[in-house]
């Protein structure tokens with residue numbers, strides 16, 4: 605077809621292998637025969653039942669709920685603090701760790717019950733450039749907009 609339809613090597617790169625950018629950003633996981641789901645496409649064995657790869661790769665929902673969170677006040681040089689890091693429960697049974705954005709860390713500390721269990725949706729953004737100059741895309745969650 606047209607040259608624009610060709611796959612090129614110049615596009616953005618996901619920050620982790622289980623973040624897929626096409627056709628729309630989403631996470632993927634491997635699912636074991638026992639039902640355990642791991643957001644990690646390179647997993648070699650199931651820690652629940654001991655089965656070994658290959659596993660089925662399944663897409664994960666872009667929506668989940670905040671299981672638990674923590675406000676980070678000290679981080680690496682160059683990382684702006686405070687920010688909220690959270691464990692997000694996804695409907696497929698997987699959990700992922702990511703930052704919670706669009707929510708005030710001060711308010712989260714003042715009233716944690718405004719954060720626990722709230723519905724969230726995944727967002728992506730360019731977080732860095734790699735050595736070849738490609739955009740590196742990371743993911744985070746924000747309170748879901750209905």
Ligand SMILES: [Zn+2]
Nearest residue numbers: 636638650653
């Ligand atoms: Zn298993």
